[in-house]
Amino acid sequence: MSNRKWSFGLIVLVLIFGYVLLRFFSSTVKVDDLVQQMEQNNTENTSIKHVVLIAQELDNPFWREMQQGADEAAAKLGMKIDYMGPIRIHPPEQMKLLEKSIAARPDAILVQGINDPDYDLLIGKAIDQGIPVITVDADEPGSRRLAYVGTDNREAGIQMGKLLVKDADGSGRIGVMIGSELADNQRLRLEGFRSIISAAPGFEIVDVRSSNISRIGAAKQAEAMLSERSGIDIIVGFSALDAAGILEGVKAARKEAVRIYGFDDLETTRKSIAQGEVMASIVQQPREMGAQSIHLLDQLFKGKKLSAQHFIDTYILDREQMEFGGSGR
The missing domain is CATH 3.40.50.2300 (Response regulator)
Structure with a gap:
């Protein structure tokens, strides 16, 4: 009886070993096939x-x-x-x-x-x-x-400044939202914008804040800006999510008369322009x-x-x- 059990166990072990060996051989063949395919692709795609x-x-x-x-x-x-x-x-x-x-x-x-x-x-x-x-x-x-x-980010800031001065009635207290204080493109846009506003009598930049390239951040900063600085009647945003966030902040502060200018043409910005809630946007390509x-x-x-x-x-x-x-x- 014990010999039968031993023989049966030995047969099971042989079968298991054979199965493992077969899987190993099959896996090796598959790997070789994959390697050949990769080499073939590399040879065929050398021009790509x-x-x-x-x-x-x-x-x-x-x-x-x-x-x-x-x-x-x-x-x-x-x-x-x-x-x-x-x-x-x-x-x-x-x-x-x-x-x-x-x-x-x-x-x-x-x-x-x-x-x-x-x-x-x-x-x-x-x-x-x-x-x-x-x-x-x-x-x-x-x-x-x-x-x-x-x-040309400095030139885009100049373009924004000229647009704002042309649209406004000879004066304006301006709040500015930049996406990040560290980003060079934001710095250049602000620099170009300042060069126009500083030379325009009746216009003044009274606050500059960062949205951290976030719609929520722009909304919070715009609301805080309006509550902490009196007389702001224009807010400009220099990153894509700023216009939508500024609009939320303006509504939260109940200052709907504030004129908003944005950057880029996200769908939310386009809708706000169509509805007259955002005046215009400088759009990149x-x-x-x-x-x-x-x-x-x-x-x-x-x-x-x-x-x-x-x-x-x-x-x-x-x-x-x-x-x-x-x-x-």
């Missing part, structure tokens, strides 16, 4: 250039538009875009993604400037490894990036930024030298233009 686009915030509409523009241009020029970014705005995460991207050795990298010396060093590291870097949306002028593609960046890389890959700055025009979007179906471009 892989470009990494690192967004400030992964699902932000502005960056999704830029991705679309880059994808469309890449499809025509034999490139592939690998799009990535933090779930929420977080510059340290952008730095980590840049570092990981360099390690992956793509053919080029598109990044937003974040005005950080360590970031400059990473860009230099990429250049040293033969990976071209182009900044988009915000520049990193102190780095070794090859080119910047985006808005992120899709064109993405496309232009890819066209520049195409020139670079063909041996052409790039100029350092490539500005994409902004335009004014107001109620009149929307009613007549125009974009102001």
